[in-house]
Amino acid sequence: MNLRKLVATGSIAIACCTLVCLSATRGMAEDVASHLAAGEFAAAAAMVGGMPADRQPIVLAEIASSQSSSGELAGAESTIRSMNAPAARQQAIDDIRAAGGASFANFDSLIDLIQTTVVPDTWDLLGGPSSMKEYSQGVYVDPEGTVHACETVAASDELENLKVSLLAGRTSAVPDADRWRMPSQLRCVSLRRLLDESNRRRFSGTPLSAAMLHTAGLSDVRFVFLDPRGDDIVIAGQVGGIESVDGVLRDRVTTQGALRMDFLITSLASVLSGQKFGCTIDPTTVGLQRSAAVAADVQADRIPIGKSADALMAALGMQRVEVFGTPGDTSIGYLMVEADRHMKQLALGVHPMPENAMNYLDVTDATIDRGAPNGLLLRLWFTASPRSVRADAERTIFEIAGSPIRLSGENERAMADGARGNLTKDFRTEMFVADFNQHFDDIRSKYPVYGSLEAIYQAASVSELLRRSVKTPGHHQLIAQWASTSSSSVSSATMPTPRQVESIAVLHRVRHARQIHHVLIASGGVAVNASATLVGEVANYPSLSSMANVPTDRPRVVQNWWWDAR
Incomplete structure (x- = not known):
């Protein structure tokens, strides 16, 4: 709200008994407006503390x-951080960003530029034979919310990877924009400074860099430092x-996916609210009824x-997709759906497993002497695997170890009326899950979605x-x-929320002694419970x-939100 409008209309709905207070508030608002007009921002901010609590966020x-608007982005950032209410801070950021013009993955201006400057008469815009459109990769969702795989998927960036590999031993020759892609024995990231730099860019409409979006290449966070001064938290690990x-x-050595800012934002929101997030892919009741009839036929x-x-x-039809605990139309929502979908395709042999790893059909072959599966609903999902953690006596330095993810599974009896029966144990599912977890590193290396x-x-x-660990007000405020x-704000996904995926079904033939079994199997989530x-x-x-000196060695220039300590 504009301050001049606030001054003009502030007394309309105020009771008579508060007119004296209102008069003082109105006078302060006028003074604040005068300071702003003169560019005296510090003087304007100094007056806010004397205003009613409900007015302060508006004025700030x-x-x-x-x-x-005056180009003092660091000052704007500091003013917004002084707001006590997270919702008010976010609204202020969004308003500033909207006023300055946001920079998202909008290809229209780039396409127009190319079509009007690069051999213009060859483009369909001017009657030529050529056309241009944005390039999609990975997963897309149509207007009905159906998840599809893109027909064209970006190939590995071999040229860029080669350049970085060649420069790895010549750090001085690496451009600053690419240094974060270099190996490091211990890379440190300041959460305070990363957030400050992110906000600075959002205010100015400047896109976040790849280094920021991927937290300087960290993929396996081994250390967490709580700055004793209470104003920063540093995460660190080998790259x-x-x-x-x-x-x-992803990390070239471990093949683990780089930790992204939106992952950390979503996870911190989840732990503070106590709400899990994830996705499910399940058949409909009608689809199960029809599939039971097909099985009988x-x-x-x-x-x-x-x-x-x-x-x-065809009988199963479309299966329901539900993304819960986080918006479904973000990159993290799409990623969870695609990982769940791909895992079920792996289980049914649609995609090849790495060498020596087994899919569910391979397990069926290996155990056919114990009978073939019949009437089961195969339920598979990713869940948390508890990691160990140790700390110094002061509880300011923490070391985390172990894998955070595992596949889990169970089975239900499929009923003819489309209902689900009681849970039942299937040794094949248990074997497949155990083998998947045992070979997870190989699967992740072959299919980057799992990283x-x-x-x-x-x-x-x-x-x-x-x-669990932060104690100081400064640390609580930061998280x-x-x-x-x-x-x-750190994800460019703008597609509809995923709502359905196509079913898959495979017919598998296996011989046991003189008998031939025809096994007909069809596919149906991801559950992130941070407390686990x-x-x-x-x-x-x-x-x-002995690690205590690492976080204090960081550069003092605010732009250096990451550094290599070793």
């Missing part, structure tokens, strides 16, 4: 907006060098065995550690600021105190 937002595979940035030879897979897939999914669980474990940041990502107790480890 106006001051921040004026500072941003083997960053490569791009199918559009996914196949067994009665009314549907030829060769056509049974197509008939079952990105693992990074979500990495973020969740760091967030849960912070929830609250992270949690109140809109994840969409760490063990219950933190172990004492006094020698961690």
Whole structure:
């Protein structure tokens, strides 16, 4: 709200008994407006403390907006941080960003520029044979919310990866914009400074850099430092060098996906609210009813065995997608859906497993002497695997170890009426899940989507550690600021929320002795419960105190939000 409007209309709905207070408030508002007009922002901010509490966020937002318009972005950032309410801070940021013009993945202006400057008469805009459109990769969702795989997927960025590899031993020759992609024995990231730089860019409409979006290449956060002064939190870990595979940035050595800012924002919001997030993909009741009828027709030879897979897939129809605990139209929502969908396709042999790893059909082959599966609903989902954590005596330095993610599964009996029966144990599912977890590193190396999914669980474990461990008001304020940041502000996804995916069904033939079994199987989530990502107790480890000097070695220039300590 504009301050001049506030001054003009502030007394309309105020009771008579408060007119004296209102007069004083109105006078202060006029003084604030005068200071803003003169560019005296510090003087304007100094007057806010004498105003009623409900007026202060409005005035502070106006001051921040004026500072941003005048180019004083650091001052605007400081003014917004002084707001006590996270919602008011976020609204102020969004208003400043909207006023200055946001920079998102909008290809229209770029396409127009190319079509009007590069051989213009060849483009369909001027009657030529060529056309241009934005390039999609990975997963897209149509207007009805159906998840599809893109027909064109970005190839590995081999040229960029080669350049970074060649420069790895010549640090001085690496451009500043690419230094974060280099290996490091211990890379440190200041959460305070990263958030400040992110806000500065959002105010000015400047896109976040790739280094910021991927927290300087951290993928396995090993250390968490709580600055004793209470104003910063530093996360750190080893980086083997960053490569791009199918559009996914990951560690070249471990193949773990880079930890993204939106993962950390979503995870911190989750732990502070106590709300889990994730996704599910499930068949509908009608689809289960129809599939039960198809199964009966196949067994009665009314549907030829060769056509049974197509008939079952058609009967199941579309399966429901639900993204919960976080917006479905963000990058993190799409990633969870795609990882869940891909995992179920792996289980049914649609995609090849790495060498020596088994899908569910392979397990069926290996155990056919114990019978074939019949009438089961195969339920598979990703969940948290508790990581161990130890700390110094002062509980300011923490070390986290172990994998944060695992596959889990169970089975239900499929009923003819489409209902689900009681849970039942299936040794094949147990074997497949155990084998998947055993070969997870190989699967992640072959399919980068799992490295990105693992990074979500990495973020969740760091967030849960912070929830349990921070004590000072400054640390609490910092993680609250992270949690109140809109994840969409660091994600360019603007597609509809995923609502459905196509079913898949496979017909598998397996011989046992003189008998041939035809196994007909069809596919149906991801559940991130941050409280389950760490063990219950933190172990004492006094020698961690030797790490105490690492966070204090950071550069004092605000732009240096990350650095290599070793």
